[in-house]
Amino acid sequence: MPRQHARVLVVGGGTAGITVTARLRRAGVTGVTLLEPSATHYYQPLWTLVGGGRAPMAAGARPEASVVPKGVRWVRDRAVGVDPVAHTVTTADSGEIGYDRLVVCPGIRLDWDAVPGMAPAVRSTPYASTNYLPELAPKTWQLIRGMRAGTAVFTMPSGPVKCGGAPQKIAYLAADHWRRRGVLGDIRVVLVLPTPAMFGLPVFAAELERVAARYGIEVRLSSELTRVDPDAREAVVTDHAHGTAETIGYDLLHAVPPQTAPRWLAGGPLADAADPRGWVEVDRHTMRHVRHPEVYALGDAGSTPNSKTGAAVRKQAPVVVRNLLDSLAGREPTASYDGYSSCPITTARDRMLLAEFDYAMTHTPTIPLLDTTHERRDMWYVKRYGLPLLYWRFMLRGLA
Helix, strand or coil: CCCEEEEEEEECCCHHHHHHHHHHHHCCCCCEEEECCCCEEECCCHHHHHHCCCCCHHHHEEEHHHHCCCCCEEECCCEEEEECCCCEEEECCCCEEEEEEEEECCCCEECHHHCCCHHHHHHHCCCEECCCCCCCHHHHHHHHHHCCCEEEEEECCCCCCECCCHHHHHHHHHHHHHHHCCCHHHEEEEEECCCCCCCCCHHHHHHHHHHHHHHCCEEECCEEEEEEECCCCEEEEEECCCCEEEEEECCEEECCCCEECCCCCCCCCCECCCCCCCCECECCCCCEECCCCCEEECHHHECCCCCECHHHHHHHHHHHHHHHHHHHCCCCCCCCCCCCEEEEEEEECCEEEEEEECCCCCECCCCCCCCCCCCEHHHHHHHHHHHHHHHHHHHHHCCC
C-alpha cells in the first residue's frame, strides 16, 4: 500500500486542475489531493497580448498557493508514472500516491526537438521567439517593437496545440503595430498554417482572410515549419499539399513547437494506443477513461477531438465533477460534454472576433444577439479585461 492516499487525486494544477478541485470542494468532497510542481500559476491566454505589447506579464501570474482551494492537500511534485490497475501515481520525489478516483489534467508538452534548429533559434538568438513560454513572450514584443524592415515569419505546427488561434493572433498584432508605425510596407509578413483553411468554420475563415489581406500577409496553407537554421536565419517551410519545400530568410521568427501529452502519459496505460501523441483516452462526452472507469481526464492532455483551450475546460470541468460525484455515489455518469470550445482571435491592438463551436463545428455563440463573427472593438475589452476577471474571480473558484 502506498503511504499516501487520496479519495480524489488531481494531477495538474493549471486551469483544469484548479477548476476541478474548487468544484469538488464546493460540492463537499473531502480527501482531495492536488499534484502540481509549479510555484506560479499563469493565465496563459494573456501571453499573446504580452508578446504583442498589449499586457504586462505580471498581470497573468499569481502564486500557485493563492489559487489552491482551501481543504485541498497540495503535493508540490510532478507525476512520472501511473498504474491504473493498482490505482497509484508515481511522483518524482514523494513516492507513490494511491487514489480512489483520478483526474488527469497535467497540461501539454512542447516538443521543441521535433523541428531541428527551433529550440536554439528561439532560446539563443536575438531574431526568434515564442509566446508559448512565459519567459520568452516579452522577447517577442521586443523583436516586434524593434523591427523596421525585413521578413517576419509566424508559424503553427500540425496536430493539436493549446490555443490554436494563438499563432495567428501574434501575426495580426505585429502587423497592426507595424501599420500604425508606418513601416508595414517595408516588412514582408509570412504566416505558415498546417490547415487547408485559416479556420475550421467558413464564416471565421472568411473574416480572417480579410484580416490577412488588409495587412498584406502571405498565408501558406497546408504548410509547416520543418527546419530552422539559426545562424543563417533561414526557415524551411514544407507545403504538404504539393510536396514542396521553401527556404525563407527571416529577420523575425515566431515559432510554435509541435505538442504532445507529457512523456509519462504518452505510450502509457492511459494513452490511446492508436494516437502517437499519447492523449489520455476518454469518452468524449463523459470525460471518463474508456478502459479505467476510476479515471477521468480533461484539458490539454485529454483525447477529446476539439480545441485545447481554457474555454473548453470551463465546460468540461462541471461535467467531470458531476460524473465524479455520480461515480463516488455508485452511479453511472449523468453529465455530458458537447465539445464546446471558443477561440478569441485578436486581429488588431483593439479588435477581436470570438469563434465559438462544438464537436460538430457548429457555431454556438454564447450571446446569439451579438455578432462575434466579425472584428469588434467591444470584444477586445472582453479579451483583455473581462475574460481574466472571469478566470481569476469565478472559474478558479468553481463558480463560472
